[in-house]
Amino acid sequence: MTSKPTKRSATVALDASLQNYNKNQIIRAKAPDRRQVFRHVLGTPFVTDWSYPSDAQQKSILTEFCSCASSVGVHRRKLQQQHKSKAHKLKKNDTSTDIEQKDSLVDISTALAPLEDLVVGINDVTKVLEGMIAHKAHLEASKADKQILNKSKKTAQSMPITDALAVPVTQLGCIFVCRGDMPVAHTYSHLPTMAAICSDRFWICAFSAGAEKTLALALGLKRVSVLGIKADSLRFEMVHKLIQQACNKVHIPWLQNPTKVSYLPTNIRAIKTVGLIKTRNTRVTAKSAMSTPQPTVVDTVNKDKQTISLKRSVDELDKYRSKNMPDLASTVDALAKNTTVADSDTDHKKTKINHQH
Template identity: 25%
Template sequence: MSEAKVYTSLQNVRTAAANQEKKTVFKHVLASPFILKWPTIHTDLGQTILDQLLKTVEPLGKYKSQCRAEKKKRKKNEPVELIEPELRQRTFIGINQVTRYLEAYIENERANPKSKTDRTPVMYICKREIKPLQLCQHLLYMSALAKIKVAPMPANAENRIGKALGIQRASVVLLEIMENKEESLRLSARDLPLVEAPWLENALTRNINYIGDTTKTLMTTVPIVKKNQQQSQKNDLKRKSEVDDSANENAKKLKQSN
C-alpha cells in the first residue's frame, strides 16, 4: 500500500502542485455562432457622451425634486403648479421599462416597416455595474433586432446618471432623441456602431441558411500521472467506495432493527 502524503499547510500543497510535472495538451471547444458582443467605444467618446447625457437629463432630476417638495406643500394646502419636462415622455429608465419599449418598438417596426419618425432611440447602459451581466443580455439582442444603437457607459456611471435623474441609480436609460432638441447626443450617436446580428435578421426576413460549426482550440497543461500512481489512485477510490457502501448498508440494517 502506498503511503498517503501529508501536507502541513496550504503553502506546501501549492508548492507540491507547482513542482509536479506537467505536459501541454490541446483541447477543442465548439463555439456558438450566435453570440453577440457588446459594442466598444473609445474612452474619450464614452466620457463625452456621459457628460452630454447628464446635462440632458438634469431637468428630469430637478422636476422629480420639485414633485417631492409639492407633496409637502399639498399637506399645507398651498397651491403649486409644475410643468412636466417634455423629455420625460421620451425617457425610459431601468431594465424593465427599456425591455417593454424595445418589445413595442420591434413589433411596430415589423408591422410598419416604412413608417418614419423624427425620434432616434439610443440606449445608454452601465453594463460594468450590472451584476450579473445576464440580467441585461437580452437587451443586446433586442437592440440588434430594433437596429438601435447602444452606448456603453464608463465605469461608475450608474450612480452619476441616477443622481442626475433624481433617483438612487440607473443602470439603463433609453432616450428618444429629437433633432434640434438633443443635438449633442444626436451627433455623438453617429459615432456609435450598430450591433450586427445578420443571422438574427435572416431568421425573420429570409430563408434560414445553415451556419457551420466554429471550433476553437485551447492550449493548456495537465499534470503527468505515472501508471503506478494512476493505478494507486484508482485502488484508493475503489476502497473508499466500498467503505461508503458498507457504511450505508450498516446504517440501513440499524434503522430496520430499530
C-alpha cells in the same frame, strides 16, 4: 467588611471569560488553494459584437446626458428632503406651505420634463422594442397586402388597411446599456437582436463600469442599468449625435440575409475560470475515501425503544385475550388437537391401503 461574591455573579464572570477565550481561540479552516484554468468552448455565430466607445467618448456622452437630465435628480432629492421635514414645517407656518406648493407645481413640470423623452428600466425598454417590432411587422404585412390588391385589381374597400392605427406610442432611437455594472450577461443579451430587428438606424451604447452610478445620480434613482431615448427628442439631440459618432450600428449578418446560408469556420474560445489545485496527496486521499466503505451507524436508543414498545403491546394483547376471550382460546386449542388427530387417521389409512396392494 467585604461582601462575598454571589453564585450568580460568579457564573456571569465565568461566561464572560469563556466568551473572550472563544473569540481569541477561533480556529478557521484554511481555504483551498485555487489556480487559473482556461477551458476551451466552441463559439456560436449568434453572439453579437458590442461596440464600446472610448473612455473619452463615454465621458462626453455621459456629461451631455447629465446636463440635459440633471433637473430630474435634483427634484427627486428635494422631494426626499421635504418628506423628512414635512411635519416640522407644518407645525411652524401653515400659510407658507400653500405658497410653496403653488410655486412647486411650476417647478415640477419643468424638472420632470426630460422624463417624457426617456424610457428607464430593462423591462420597459424591452416592452417598447416589442411594440416597435410588431409595428414593423404590421407595416410589412400591409405593404404585401397592397401589392396583392394591386395585382388582383380589387378596390381598397374590400380589404381596408389601417396604417395609422399601427403607429406605436414610442419610437426609440438609442439605448444605454451599463454592461460593466451588470455581471449577468443573459439579462441584456436580447437587446442587440431586438434593436437590429426594429430598424437599421438604431444605436446601442455600451458603457464600462461606473456609468450606472452617474446615470442614477442624474435621474435620482438607486440603479439605472438600461435606458432608452426617444428618436424624436429635441432635448437629447446632441446626445444622439455623439452616440452616432462613437458607436457602430448593430450588425447581425444571419438576420439580414437569412436565405443566403454559408457555413462559418469553427471558432474555439478559451474561457478563463478558477479551479482547485490538484496534488498527488489529495488524489490519493480522495481515492482511499472512495474505496473504504463507510460504517453503518446503528441507532441503539431508538432500537431499544422499539423493542420495549413491542413487548408492551404483546403483553397487553395476552391480557385482553385472557380476560375477554377465554372460550376462543379453548376452541382454538381443540381445533388444533382435532386437526392433529385427523391427520394421524389419514396417514394410518394410507399405510393400510399400501399394505393391501
